[in-house]
Amino acid sequence: MRYTILPLLSTFALFSCQNESNEMVQEPDARKISTRLEKHGDIRIDEYYWLNQRDNQEVIDYLEAENSYREAIMKGTEPLQEKLYEEMVGRIKQDDSSVPYELDGYFYYTRFEEGQQYPLYCRRKGSMEAEEEVMLNVNELAEGHSYYQVSGISVRPDSKMIAFGVDTLSRRIYTIHFKDLETGEIIEENIPNTSGSSTWAEDNRTLFYASKDRQTLRQDRIHKHKLGTDAGLDSEVYYEADETFTTYVYKSRSKKYIVIGCGSTLSNEYRTIPADSPDEEFVVFHPRVRGLEYGIAHYKDHWYVRTNHDNATNFKLMRTPVSSTGVENWEEVIPHREDVLLENIEIFNDYLVTDERTQGLNKLRVIPWNNPSAEYFIPFEEETYTAYIGNNPQFDSKVLRYGYSSLTTPSSVLEFNLETREKTLLKEQEIVGGYDKTQYRSERVWAVAEDGVRVPISLVYRADMKQDTGNPVLLYGYGSYGYTIDPSFSSSRLSLLDRGFVFAIAHIRGGQYLGRNWYEDGKLLKKRNTFTDFNTCGQFLVDEGYATKSSLYAMGGSAGGLLMGACVNMRPDLYNGVIAAVPFVDVVTTMLDETIPLTTGEYDEWGNPNDAEYYEYMLSYSPYDQVVAQDYPAMLITTGLHDSQVQYWEPAKWIAKLRDVRTNKERPLLMHCNMDTGHSGASGRFEAFKEIAMEYAFLLDLQGISE
Template identity: 60%
Template sequence: MSKNIQPPVAKIVPKKLEKHGDVRIDNYYWLNQREDKEVIDYLNAENKYYEQMTAHTKDFQKLLFEEMKSRIKEDDQSVPYLYNGYWYITRYEKGQDYPVYSRKKGSLEAPEEIMFNCNEMAKGLSYFQLGGVSVSPNNKFATFGVDKVSRRIYTIQVKNLETGEILSDKIENCTGGSVWANDNQTIFYTTKDPVTLRSNKIFKHKLGTDSKDDVLVFEEKDETFSVFIYKEKSKKYLVIGSQSTMTTEYQILNADTPDADFKVFQKRTRGLEYNISHFGDSFYVLTNTDQATNFKLMKTPETATEKENWKDVIAHRDNVLLEDIEIFKDYLVVEERENGLTKLRIMPWSGVGEYYLPFDSETYTAYTSTNVDFDTTVLRYGYQSLKTPSSIIDFDMKNQTKEVKKEQEVLGGKFNKDNYEEKRVWATAKDGTKVPISMVYRKGIQLNGKNPLLQYAYGSYGYSMDCTFSSTRLSLLDRGFIFAIAHIRGGEDLGRPWYENGKLLNKKNTFTDFIDCSKFLIENKYTSPKHLYAEGGSAGGLLMGTVINLAPELYNGVIAAVPFVDVVTTMLDDSIPLTTGEYDEWGNPNDKEYYDYMKSYSPYDNVEAKAYPNMLVTTGLHDSQVQYWEPAKWVAKLRAVKTDKNVLFLDTNMDTGHGGASGRFEALKEIAKEFSFLLDLEGIKK
């Protein structure tokens, strides 16, 4: 890396921010003007600096990209599923970035009908996302949403699948998804608040009419809730859901009568969470009512849906989290999580002969897949582990036989899962809590402290970090890296209490758990501070920002992707997307207790004059979830005060948002950048 290239210096414009009598001076607040030429110039200058400083890795990035691409089956397709008389297939063509959605009537031998070729639709666009394809009950029409900017704001249109014609109906500013009533004429959809991007209104549209005439069905006025709509698997009910971090409410309507009024299922009560599934003349309710922290399953008649009518089906258990259910005519399938691992429980409605699907690894994940049919004995589920490529399996619940419908192919001829070791170990956190770490590496490595190790985590919103396979990750493993997932508090990996103990005024457990996992990996000679790397994105980027303020000496390099690092300022700004809905996760800083606690860990507020690790920070100019200016301000402040000579890069994708590039190969280029950053720090050149 050239030492002569000087990093850009952001100008200082002090802005006084005052709350609860506490004054913070933000020198880089001016960077939040997306339309300002000076802001764009600064972001471009940072990009240029990053390009110049990493110019020597360009060929290696290309090699990594080609290597990762060569493992992917380019002409791939999904396992077909049968729905309402048609087989549906999503496939990719060789050399193409985007999927083709198609269907076949009645049998897989029937001629293919192309519904949407996203490669054609994406021509000339730097970003393209198709979402929410929904076929009418008579199979004639399909609604679809398109996002061309990457701010997750979609325009919905309707296609006549028989003629290929796109109808004149056009609905702007939506979430992308929509739902058909059973009359093949009425569509329900969700719109977003234009400023905060909160999903807040459900509208009803009649085919062939102007969207200006659409009827507002429901408006969610509570800013801490977002709203959505779907149709039950039984096809009998349309359901409007309102959801906040800790409270849910549903409204139901018979799908045959779209012009009638929705009826509240069980009115919202703070702290009451529930999900509903219709079957026969009843609803099954997955809920945390009556202190069922890990959730229980209850049942209620469809004519009497209020809580006082709910009866237990599966009782609450302290050590098992009830995550989801899948209903079939003769079977109930329950997704559970115990000791950090997912389990699939098969329960015949007859009450006789229930069993669990057998899984023998400690670093796997299993989940129900596409099961749109009630009247079948076949459960479709997915399975993968850190070293086992993902499989889609059809399991006959009656005969207990299975058929692997598809196993992810890893091309190139070099991959053999037996060349890798996967294991789970437990670190002890500073309060005595045992925290699981899942890891994978090439067999035969020595535990001598010299192995490069990438430690990954998320740790927020009760989102569990499952052990999934990644063919791109092989580019690190085959060059000697260990990959480790720290299942820290704030996720739901060990049940709901695991989440409760890593949010609000317990949030710091998330950060200290990660650090204690790092110390464990160092003490047990998996790696050393010279070779330890950390990565996290979004709320995991907040984790990175806090960890390097608390224990920078443990890491040689850190990747913070789209990081949420300016916690206090963002949570005080209720015009920013997501803010008000986040109060139950982080706390409301308008309350002094939460303000003080947030400020004590907020990465941006706690940057100090000290040595930090080598860092790569990434963002997207159009990010709607973590605004680009958070990482931009953070990098500017770090540049101004840090005392080390380590590299600090800000890479802003000027075309995309929170999810990065939309094409499958473009996304690989972003991973190649990250991997070359890590490998370069390790002195690995090929």
């Protein structure tokens, strides 16, 4: 065996984890096997490198031992976990359905049935009063599978067939299947090893899709499939040779073009063909240039280009004739603005709608084509919220569909009449059992970082339970890839708020909450800003009396798990407990291994450690490498055996090293490894709440809350 089990009496005072019989609880202790890793003359000794053998039964045994240990330690919280789970599931409208949208004479929607884990994808012809047609009942398809995920449902132009992707392992490797909507049969023909998404040409016979490199899982090829032929004979229409890029394919909203997109952190490139001529050669829209980012949308005689061309850091909108797409023909529609990030656009016959971010808040701007000076913004009233452009498939519509949510307002779908400016609420997420938003408060405050930069924090709490000082506070963060964690509603979060917790989001650098520069200042050789920003936010909440160090908790997942690891290494005294979900913590080793999914495509995010400067900088914050002999807060670490984004061995190695090095053995270090799933957790809509209930129980028990 490559690990041993050491006895540890559960002395963790607040955890109701001692067995009633006062039995000894066994703490896993991974065996050390030294592996010498050398780069740039620097030598690292990794004593847990052996845990990266997914097919080694000894590794599986160790992961299962970790699960058994966590279950034993948290056994006393099982009634609380069950209560939390029942609360969360009890708030869900089980027979819920989405707002229908019209496309090609059909109204499409998704609905759930009472007690069922998976959705039904449905449509009605002509109107919502017509007979329902169930295109896919995922509950039936998922029978016998511990994990089942459907992705990329693509309706053929004649509306008689769909293609859809299926993943049964949670590695994000999909097999495309076909269903004849006239006969109701899923035909035998299928295409393995794809991204799950596919795009029909207008001939109703040709399908384009992306396949993956089987080792790195990079989407590197676009294929063309002819219905009724062997997928093994599919022609390759594009190969992306640059390992820092991925590729994908889609159809323009106008349905006039098939588009192959290629993207890296810093650059984009597109190729197009007419959608009714699937056998033509793809033509490059504009060749890639390092640092040039752009996206394209077709409308009538022009392509509209959202781009950072010519130092437009926050992006601007250009357009170019369909016949001449070279950058020399691009003309400005919306100029670059230093204080406004242009995030998205939606084009209608009579209006242009933009999704812009100013001082962290989304704003939807309406610009009439025939009178641009008559532009206006759709009004929003809350101090902190999120709004976004929804599904608008029709160019000739006078109505914009958009989404809205806040920390106190359930997710909503609205329609806004662009002419009359009348707003209609189509659907607001129903909270079963009732929900009174007036009982909750949200606000936005600002902390000051080490370099003087002001960092925003969004907060929500139950007004009648918030204390003047010393509340239990859960601070959440991410801070990578320019991805913004917007302040949106969560029904499961009510279980924390109703027990007196304050929930806070730290809008730290590395995201784009305050514009593109906010992202640029939190990556590569400025990555440490992300971590110091988060700790600054935590210290601010303590200094301002929202929390104390004994009531402040932190949580983040994936790259946010890296955030957790770096922050507790830097300020272990600041947090009473930490949840690190699927954490990316072994930064240097992973980024040196080009066979691991995501590595090469993320050199422009983290840096390439084959360069000594980046190697040294990464090493300075890599959570696994920077574990030192000090007291650490209580931690719950989650992972999935089949995770394709962050390999399971990163958190497994991390917790093993933490246990060995830390100086406070009485604080719990727990790991939950889901042996059936990957990065996104369980596939069923109720199963995911079991893990959330476990995480909340961990926090509540640390805080001494047992009910």
